[in-house]
């Protein structure tokens with residue numbers, strides 16, 4: 001039986017693991033963290049993602065933990081932007097909580113296939129297999145190694161050196177899910193504002209609201225994440241006519257507000273034939 005080791009139990013690793021298992025491949029997923037968890041708040045799943053999840057037999061379960069929404073773009077004065085290139089199906093998406101989706105995928109792939117608290121450290125390629133070295137000193141021999149270990153992927157770093165994630169200068173995101181918002185949110189809204197800002201708010205399936213503020217070419221940051229988000233919300237609500245986004249941010253407890261510097265990874269293709277790379281010095 002073909003065997004695969006997937007590094008990382010995020011959305012990509014769990015989905016890949018499920019697809020491999022359904023194809024009859026024996027799978028081991030190695031996750032560095034001591035538990036299945038998800039960084040971030042909510043995630044929008046469009047038709048293409050849902051089609052993949054349907055194909056893996058979990059689409060209906062995912063729909064049950066999500067809320068449908070439609071994405072229409074407004075400007076900072078509240079005017080609806082004309083976007084004829086998007087049809088009704090392009091606008092429709094399912095909003096799910098990242099943690100809930102990862103839990104569902106972990107159950108679907110089988111918890112017994114996931115090795116928690118087991119980080120990838122290095123791999124060695126042989127003629128007919130790959131040896132994967134892990135942080136607990138053990139190793140796994142496999143036919144296929146899948147690097148699904150996120151932006152700072154150690155698998156990618158070994159496979160294609162020089163492709164480390166770099167800060168996308170001045171690009172930041174602030175977001176939160178508010179369970180009991182205390183602010184009336186009559187509709188979902190995505191706003192393309194001024195000063196490189198965009199953001200908005202979407203109602204979740206359980207009566208909460210997910211809000212997001214994003215800025216390109218941000219000036220240096222000052223103050224708390226809440227103050228930073230509030231400053232940028234001004235550029236999404238010209239003249240303060242709406243007030244919904246600012247109201248949501250104001251009522252969000254500070255500890256629930258996630259701020260991230262957005263990073264980027266240069267897309268690089270591996271050239272030439274596979275060769276056995278040297279073991280990294282940090283390998284056990």
Ligand SMILES: Cc1cc2nc3c(=O)[nH]c(=O)nc-3n(C[C@H](O)[C@H](O)[C@H](O)COP(=O)(O)OP(=O)(O)OC[C@H]3O[C@@H](n4cnc5c(N)ncnc54)[C@H](O)[C@@H]3O)c2cc1C
Pocket residue numbers: 007008009010011012013030031032033037039040042043044045118119120121148149150151152153154173260262
């Ligand atoms: C602000 C923002 C909003 C976004 N909104 C959307 C959206 O609405 N819809 C959408 O489709 N996408 C969205 N994205 C993109 C989406 O979040 C990412 O594409 C997705 O989370 C990537 O998942 P992943 O599984 O590759 O990585 P991750 O979720 O980062 O998972 C990687 C996993 O690998 C583990 N790991 C790391 N290193 C090791 C190691 N050495 N050994 C073992 N395990 C390791 C980590 O602990 C983690 O569990 C958004 C991104 C941002 C920044």
